[in-house]
Amino acid sequence: MAATNSTATSSKLTALTMAALALPGMVAKSHADSPPAMPQIDTNFSRYEESGNRMRIETYQAAASLAVGDNLGFRVNGVKDVVTGASPVTIGRPGPSCKGPSNGLLVQCMSGASIRDERDAVDIGANYYLKDVTLGVDVGRSSENDYTSDFFNVDTRWELNQKMTTLATGFGYASDSVWAIQHVNGQNVREPGVGGDKSTHQGLLGITQVLDKNSLIQANLTYANNAGFLADPYKWALVDNVYLRDSRPGSREQYGVLLRYVRNFEELNSAALHLDYRFYSDTWGVDSHTLEVSWFQPLAYGWQLRPRIRYYTQTSADFYQPIYQTARLDGNYSSDYRLAGFGAIAGGIQLNKEFFDRLRLAGGVDFYERQKGLGLSGGAGTKLDNFSYSMYSFSLNLKF
């Protein structure tokens, strides 16, 4: 774009540039370092379905953003999940108390297709925009029939070096309560003595750097400290032929390093390549590597195609075992498939179209394959926990 364009065009370009340089903020938050140019509504519907008639989740999500004056922007975000189906409870021995996929020696015990839950979450955020600094705050609540979470976050973004560099800091706090529900005579009854409270403190340091007129890079370091009841009240572990409740350490520190690279290919109709790599490590012994590649290909008449592929591998937690032959001194037991060693490959494609610079419609599908054999990191685990899921999503974005 020529330097001699009008002031209005330059102003618009500056706003768009800041949007492109935006840093990570809160979950589902718009990545723009300027107030929204016009009121906007974003909606999304998705259907998630696991293999083997396990979990099915329908998610309805909506967000609205609005600017008030030149320096203030508000955003409200709501999510509703409708969850049905069955979930793994533990790995056990074949027998009447454990029904599910089996390899003859071991069985993946399932909860039965009795789960029905709804999750409602809402959060409200505000951003205050100064010349080079943006201050953000966000508060929210998420509730289910066996889980509640109250949370708030604050973040800052500081643009310097003629807006070629952006430094970000973030802090988040969440206070959660979890318990178990039993179905008795068609009623949900809270199981006494099971569950507890937990708190989470999170922090972020990030830097985004423009490399040239076609590329930028970002590096984030995140830390989270979880304390309290961190076990799963619905899961069990087979210890020396006795089923014991899932029990985990009362604290967990999590570290993550994320590196992102975005590059524009002008000769390919301004297609964009996104490369993400994340290294994760925590005090439970879980290490993971995640690599994700996305390609955004603009087509004719406002259409855009976005394929992506993702690989994930993790080690198992120190205290995880599919089954325990003997008791542990620390009393920690978990056969939760999410703490096992495994790998996963995911991929998906989305097609969207923009109308009149105001309306955008999108539809996409994603597939996820989790297998013990895909893991490169090692650790305990069992093929019985292998599963896959598909997720179909449709979204509508409207600017007024």
Add this chain to the structure above:
Amino acid sequence: MNHRTRLLRLLMLSAWAGLFLSSLNACSLKVAPWERGNLAKQQMALDPDALDAALSRHAYGSKEGSSGGYGVGGGGCGCN
């Protein structure tokens, strides 16, 4: 590998990333505001579709033992 070794590796990776970005900043050519048209395109945003990205990361985080990296915030869930 114990936790101290993992933490050391993590910090070294962070330091490497910081040094890498600093060196890029020190030696890169300035990009004038009027040269940033490509960077301003929607597909060049770090998350061009924020709701879609949040949905995918929520699904991954519910089925894997890792979370974080992309930001802070949001509440927990009883996802199984």
